[in-house]
Amino acid sequence: MFGSEESVTKQFNLPPEDIELYRKVFSEFDRNKDGTISAVELQSAFRTAGHNPTEAEVQDMINITDTNNTGKLEWDEFANLLATKLAEREEEADYKETFRVFSKDDEGCITMEEMKFVLCQLCTSDEAEKIIEVVDRNGDGKISFSEFRCMMGANPILL
Template sequence: MEFDEEEWRRKFDNYDMNKDGVISGEEITRLMQYVGFNPTKADEEDFLQRLGKSKCKEEEIITFEEFFELVKTLPDPSGELYVAFKCFDKDDSGYIDKEELKEILTSGYMDPNDIDEIFALVDDDKNGKIEFKEFITLFK
């Protein structure tokens, strides 16, 4: 994936709600949602930690330069995989179950046995559901 700095600057500016040139800790949640995550408090803290920030998001700010360097390390910075995931998640439950996966892939003449193998390979926690973080492993 190409990382056009100008394009990412525009995206950054969209999340800089008060237009002060930085993203505050309070704006981090919206930023993470944009790149395809439904962040928990732990995810937000991890995001801050990866930037070398404290875990108290209310006190932190993120510059564009920090943001741009971090974006380059994300598994789906453009959000394209998240859009694909949402297409598979027919009932908007936040995960893909085996029936949703079979419905889509068998319409493309895929063998149902192959689908079972794919599902087993991707469903890391073996809960019978593929969450977004598991889905993106198909594309690494």
């Protein structure tokens, strides 16, 4: 039913204890015990975890991850999806923590003065002003979390 633990460990650079946890989660999500996770099973699992993706979002996850085009996720495909989603969450947490370091006044934004102070440690004042001008997409004189994420190379937050 499961692919080789060693191949999954190497492929996703995960410690063995994480692989075992992923296997347990896979078994729980595979409600009909056919060795795969269908879109219905995956959506149900997300809802159980407190998330509410649409059917289309779940199907997109499967389409992206389903390397053998069965329309379902086998063990290694599921491990890939889970590792990717967890890495995205970790990356998002890193962005938030870094944003908090820059934003000294806890107003939910980074002021131009705060950003310029940091950037001037890395480049000239003129270069810092040019960077800020590009990053401050809405021109409000502040760097929002969404603008900060983009500056750091992340995809924009779509509302």
